[in-house]
Amino acid sequence: MRIGEIYDLLKGLTLDVPKAFRQFAGPQSQVTHFINALAQRIAYCGAETLNQVEQGHWLAASLFARANIEAVALLDRFACDLDPRTPRKDALQKITRYVFAAKAFDGGGVVHINDCLRPVFRDDPRLEQNYNLLCEAVHPNWLGVSKLGGEIDAKVEAHLRELMVECSRSCGVRTLRIVQEHFEIVPVVENR
Template sequence: MAEHLDTVADLRTWVDRLRANLPQSVDAAALGVKSKAPFQVLCTREALIWRTEELARTACNALERDDFAAAAILTRAVTENAALAWKLMDVLDARSKYPPQQLNDLLMRLLAGSGKWPEAPKPVHILDCLRKMDKKIPGVLSSYDSLSEVAHPNWWGVAGLYAKNDEPSFTTYFGRGLRGADSARGMITSAMLGSLDAFEYAYNRISDLMPAFLAELESI
């Protein structure tokens, strides 16, 4: 786990490790099976790690500038990536419960789901994924809710970040860090570290499950 890591420099180290391991391709033929399912799993996972690296790297940039709204929005998105990776892992782990067509349909929802185009597969609901992950990693939803308070234009994400009242003079001042930056930075950094840890676990677990999955399928 990542409890001992609590600085932006530690986040940079983690992001650097992600960037050093970004996959460049998935070769369907090299998987050696007729089923499309392993290809679907790996394409979803590899696109997710590219998205996660980009969001986490950009969140580090924002944290270094005390741009906490941007950092919270990016971190919230990384938490959603982790939840989707866990969903993918869970589907692969429970693959024997799904008939081939149902497994294909579910994997296509994870890979190509869209709420915009009617002809596309229906996307999975990310809050459902987060709720399920929270049962295995208690605190995920609470952290996500805190990030959402900053990501949305609620008090914490607007006046709480950029305004401070001076009651004796009836004056409100605006700027960054007026209420102290440590609390916001600590919350966001902790949430990012937890999300990266969860994402990495699911990513690696899929690698562990893949050989047995391939062995179950008909060869080319």
């Protein structure tokens, strides 16, 4: 499957937690909305990374690629932390760590993105190297930001293209695995 096809597939999916988990989460719950919003964010960021690469907009591609890595790490941590295949009664308390993970909501013990990234990077050290480069590339006071906005050397362009495609592939494949292992795909019902 091509990388773009992975993100097209994700755009068309509606996810739900397994039936056993719904007794804690409830139908059409905040959890369902959260996982679908996150899956759509991954689909959008992954597709836009590839789109921006094709257009040669390296700064935008870097921003989307970094956001994609973080969204995939959050989905991965969410799925592993809650493990919807084995529901627990404290699941709703754990859910608030993700759904209200902002200081404004003061959910207490909110999930920090670095905690989500660590396990992903243990599994994929190359993704960590790429993420670190992307963090530097999008940092507003890094000299490279101005370079990414204009014409760049052909070797640098080839390296950036390779890095972005590798990140997109890794994130797309990981997302599909998470979806298949932890969530149910809701069949599309066509209106006739």
